[in-house]
Amino acid sequence: MTSFSKDKVTETFAHLHANPELSWKEYETTDFIKQKLEEAGCKVRVFDDCTGVIGDIGNFAEDTPVVALRADMDALWQEVDGKLQANHSCGHDAHMTMVLGVLWKLKDSPDLLDKIGVRFIFQPAEEVGAGALKLVEHGVVDDVDYYYGIHLRPFQETENGKAAPAIIHGxxxxxxxxxxxxxxxxxxxxxxxxxxxxxxxxxxxxxxxxxxxxxxxxxxxxxxxxxxxxxxxxxxxxxxxxxxxxxxxxxxxxxxxxxxxxxxxxxxxxxxxxxxxxxxxxAAACVDSDAQRIAQRAIELTLGKENTVEPIITPGGDDFHFYTIKKPHLKATMIGLGCDLGPGLHHPNMTFDRDAMYNGIDIMTEIVKLHAEGDVE
The missing domain is CATH 3.30.70.360 (Alpha-Beta Plaits)
Incomplete structure (x- = not known):
């Protein structure tokens, strides 16, 4: 029986979407993700002073590469249909689902995990720009070589079915x-x-x-x-x-x-x-050229060169870039995923093509495979 299935992805997204939590209050989300990580055989770590959870799988020997994938967890507080509530209108529910999807796909390739250490970082409080700094304090990327994030992009920036190897946030x-x-x-x-x-x-x-x-x-x-x-x-x-x-x-x-x-x-x-x-x-983006090149290759291998677009320049921000500023050894980039997102990020009624999550899962899985096979030059 395989670990990955579309039903599992659909059910996971539905649960996360229906149970949004605000920054620093992602208690149930942390517990839910922790359970999924443990079920997949990850070595799991949570924190005494904040929400968030990380899971390690694979080979973390000194001579093997360590690649991390990050998903943000928190929702926004906004008025939806006349009611103030927590609301996943920035796609963090999708980001968490995709990173878990990568874990499940990798579990179906055990030989691959002998060659690489993979860390899944589920970070709180991105919307208030503080979660990344907190996890840096906890040393979650100290032993990481390459670090990848992913973010849904509105249709005005990236067409559905396409992806960019970097988001140049302001x-x-x-x-x-x-x-x-x-x-x-x-x-x-x-x-x-x-x-x-x-x-x-x-x-x-x-x-x-x-x-x-x-x-x-x-x-x-x-x-x-x-x-x-x-x-x-x-x-x-x-x-x-x-x-x-x-x-x-x-x-x-x-x-x-x-x-x-x-x-x-x-x-x-x-x-x-x-x-x-x-x-x-x-802070504005600090994108590593090597990480960007590897991400671009992964997109080309999964979606085709014709669906690989140039890095996205956006005035939006993301605290993902604090990781590289605080830990300059990190080689990092964030993938921009086209998914027919509208009317826009942070709109209370934001929607997107949920099937596009499978593109994100495939791209990030391919990134891990390239690193595991040493095919990153």
Missing amino acids: ATGSIEIEVRGDDAHGARPHLNSNSVEVGTYLVNAIHTIYLDPTIPHSAKVTRFQAGGQNTNIIPGNASLAIDIRAQTNELMEELQKQVYAVVNSANELFDSSVKITHEHGI
């Missing part, structure tokens, strides 16, 4: 700002700084930031909250959030400096305290 960041002052009566606007006006200044000033137009970038306010139920009160407090993106890490650094300058100018202009209270970001 750097992304989030900056949260608090405006603090005193409320005042609507009849006495001279007694305070109106936090709505302070926030409006921030919005307009951010829109005047101009950087190199040949490198994609953006900065925009994505949250602005001020005032209450009473319309005759001039609010003194407000909160704002800014989303910033740049295709390179260097331009992101410059963009951050410009936003900091806007915040400083608001402090000088208004009789309010304007402070950055929280910020986090994800």
Whole structure:
């Protein structure tokens, strides 16, 4: 009896899709994946201080290569059909299913596993840009030579049935700002700084930031909250959030400096305290040319050269790239999988061609085979 079957893939995806969990709260997902890894004979590791699970199979002797495959686990919190809920609208349910599919296919080739060590990394908290850094702390890639991820791509980027050997993600960041002052009566606007006006200044000033137009970038306010139920009160407090993106890490650094300058100018202009209270970001992609070349060959062998597309350049981000930044020895790339995904990533009603998952499984299985056979030059 074979380990791999389409029914098993379908059932696994259906379970994961129907049971989404938020970042750092992927408890049931961790337990479910752990069970699947153990059933397949993997050596399994979980963590005391976070969700996530890894499984090792094959030969981890000193002279054998170690290849890792990563799947992100968390869902988004968003309104779906009028109800706020956890929702797998970024494809992480598919990513987990595909990585498990590779495991099952490899189990049907035991001779192959004598030649290579394969680590399956199921990572929490990708959506908040923190899970990769946490697993780096736990040393999950310290002994890994090559590292591969995979991500569903919207139809606007990649046609169904095609795949790219790399996704060139941009750097992304989030900056949260608090405006603090005193409320005042609507009849006495001279007694305070109106936090709505302070926030409006921030919005307009951010829109005047101009950087190199040949490198994609953006900065925009994505949250602005001020005032209450009473319309005759001039609010003194407000909160704002800014989303910033740049295709390179260097331009992101410059963009951050410009936003900091806007915040400083608001402090000088208004009789309010304007402070950055929280910020986090994800680095731009650091794709290894060897890993990309091997991924391209695997795509050509499974889907054909005619269905192998150029690396995808996208302003979206992924914390996958923290692994290579923190562990420079890693050779890594992320495969972009065409799957007729629409209307788009993070849309509450996102759908895709689920049969495309078999393409992803075949590509990643072929990558492992190339490494096991030493056919990577």
